[in-house]
Amino acid sequence: MTYSLGEVEALCRKAARGAGFSWGMADEAGKTARWLCKHDLPGAAALAGYLDTRQDACGPDDPALPDWAANGPLCPLVCGTLLSDMGARSMERRLHNLAWPVLLLPHVGGDMELRIGPDKRSQDDPMIPLAPLATVQSKQDSTGSNRPPTTRATIATDDLEILTRFAARTYAPETDASKLSGAGAGLKDED
C-alpha cells in the first residue's frame, strides 16, 4: 500500500506536534517529511526515528557562529528551519552532533549541499541517527544523482505505529457532550 504525500505530511505534522513541537515547527516537520518522500528518501521513517529517540535535541547556542553546537545533539528540524529563516543558503555552516541529518536536507538550498563526511552526502545514508559533524556547503558536484520526484510514499509498519502513536496525542478524548455538540449535529438528518 502506498500513501499520498498529503497523507505523509498530515500524519508527520500531527506526530511532531504530539511529540512536543510547537504548531509552527510541526508544520515544518510535515513539509520536511513530504519533501523527502517526494524525492524518494525515507522521510516518514527518518522523522519516526527522530521523534522516537530525540530527547533533548535543540537548536544551536549561537546561530551567528559558523560552527553550530549545543549542550547535546542538534535538532535537524530547528537547525533546518533556522537555516531557511536566515536565508543562509549562501553561508557555510558546520553542525556538531546533528541528529538525523537527512531531516535537515530539505532546508538546504539548491546551490548548497549537506555532507555528513568527507565523501558522503546525507542522502547517501539517510538513516544515520547522528552525525558527529555535518557541513552545509556549496555544491561540489552538480552532477549528483538526484532521484526523480515521486508522487507516492511508503511507510513501514513500525514507523507508522510510531507516527500514529505521537499523532494520537493531538486528539481530544471523546465525551458524550462533545460528541453531540462538537460537530454541531444532533438534529434529525431526515428532510
Add this chain to the structure above:
Amino acid sequence: MTERIPLRSPDKVMKLARMGSFHQSRLSFMRQLLRRLARENWRFETTVFDIDAHGVGHAVYTAHGPERSYSLIAFAHDLPPEARSDRVIATAWDATFALYDGMPEAADIERLRANVPLQEEGRVSGSELTLSRANRSVRLWHHVVERLAAGQQPDAALVDEVGYLMRTTAVYGSGKFGAADREVISDRPECHAPFQVEMLTVYLIRTFVMDLVEHMARARAPDTAIALDPQMRRRFGIGNSTGLGMAPFLVTHPTLLHAWIAAREDALSRVRSLPHAALSEAETFRAACARARLHAHSWHSAHPLQIAKLDALRADMDRLCAKLETTDLTGNQPWNTLYLWGEEALSLEGQEMLVSLLLEPHAPLVDALCTEMSADETATWRIDGTMGTGVLRCVLEDVYDWALKIDWEAQAPQARVWYVSENKLEPRMGERFEEPLEPFEQPLCPGRDAARLHADLTTDEPLAAFLLRHPEHRHMARRAQIAARLPYSEIRDNTIDAAMLPIDMLRMKLSFFGASEFDPRSDRWVRITMFQHAPFPDELARDTDDWALPPLPEAAE
C-alpha cells in the same frame, strides 16, 4: 479619464458577517467547470449501469475531455432507514463514489468495490481523485419514484422545496484516504482552477442520481413508468450537508483564500470602474436581478438566523428591483453609483448579492480572473527571518489591529476551542471554560495568536533569532508575513469568540464552490444545493452558463 475604483478594503471584506453573506457568482468553481466542459466539447458516456431492481449495483460515467478522461464510479446500496445519517460518524450510505483518473478496468472496479463503500475505513489509490458518498432525501425519493412509476411527473412544489434527490455528506479530494495529491493534477488545464475534480464528481453524481431514480421507477412498473420531463429534471440539484470539517480550510490556506477573494474584489472593482453601461449589459443585469429576487423568495430555511437574513434579502431584492425601475444606468460609472446605493440601502446579504449580480453581465471582464484563483502555497511558505521584529510589530498593528483591541483576558473572546476528536479525526469546536479541551487546541485563532506574538515582541532583533527562542510563535509569524503581502489572506475576525458562527466560514467557502440555498441546521452545520437548474451533460452546448439563478416563469415556458 474615469477613475479606477479601488478594491474594497480587507478590513471591510474579511469580516465573518459579510463573508457569511456571500453568494455564488461567475467566478464560482461549478460555473468555471461547466463553462469549460461546454467550451471544450467534453463528451459523456455511461459505460456501465449494472443496478438491480432493489437499487443495488454499480455504474460508471465517463467524461472525455480534449486530452484526458475521468470516470465516476458509483456504488448504489440498499440502506436500511435506521442506518441513514448525514453525520460524519455514519458508516453506511445510499450511494458511494470515487472519481477515477481515466477509464477503469474491471480490476479497478473490484478493488474499489471493496473499499469505496467503506469510505474513511477503506483505501483508494493514486488512480483515484475523489471519494464521496450521498444519502437520499427519503421523502422526495419515494415521491418521485411513485409518480414516475405511475406515469406522472413529480409535484413541482415538492421538488422545489427539497431541491435534490440525494445529498452528499463528504467529497474528499487531494490525497485523502490514499487518493492522488492535488499536485499530481494541478498542471492540467482542466484542474488548474480550485476544486474542479470535486465539482466534476458532484456534477456526474447528479446525472447518476437522476438515471437511478428513473431506473427504480421502471423496475417498479415497467409498463407505466415514464422518464422525467427535461425541464422538471433541471429543477433537481445535488444536496450537500457540510459540518465543521470544512471551516479550518480557510484558516489553513491563507494564500489560496487571498486568491479567491482578490479575484472577486478585482472583478467588482473592474465593473464599478466602467465609465458606461452598454444597453445589452444593462438588460442582462436587470434580468439577473429579477431572477435573484425570485431566488430569494423561493429560498427556504428553518433556522432563525437564516430566516432573519432571508427576510432582509427578500426586502433587499424588492428594493433593488424597484430601484431599477427608476434607474436608467446611463450616467457616469452607473455600476459604481448602484453599488454605492446598495451599501447604504441593503443588508449584508443584499450587498453581497448585488456584488454577484454586478459581475453577471461582464463575462469578458470577469471570467479572465478565473485563472488567478489558484495559488502556489509553497511560494509563500518560507519565513523571512531577516525581517526585524520591529517591522513585524508594525505588520501586526496594521493587519491585526482589530485583534489587538480585544481583551484576551476576558472569557467571551476566547470561549471556543478548535480541536480534533479522537473519534473520526474531524475538526470540532468546544467550550474552553466548560470542557478539558485546551491541551488539544488547534492553531485556528489568528487574532488571539497575533496578540500573543505582539506582546512578546519586546526586543529588536532579526525574526529568526526571536523564533529560535519562541517557536510557539512560528505559525503566527508566518501568517503575518503572508498577510502583509496578501491582504485578503486572513479572516479579520475572532474565530474563537463566544458569538462566532462557524456557518459563516462554511457559507463563504461554499459560495465560491457555487452553492445555493444555504440552509443552516445549527450554528455549525449547513445544507446547500449544488448544480440546481444546471444543464445536464447532453444539454451543455446550448445552455452553458445561464443556470445559476432560477429561470423566470415566462423564460421557463
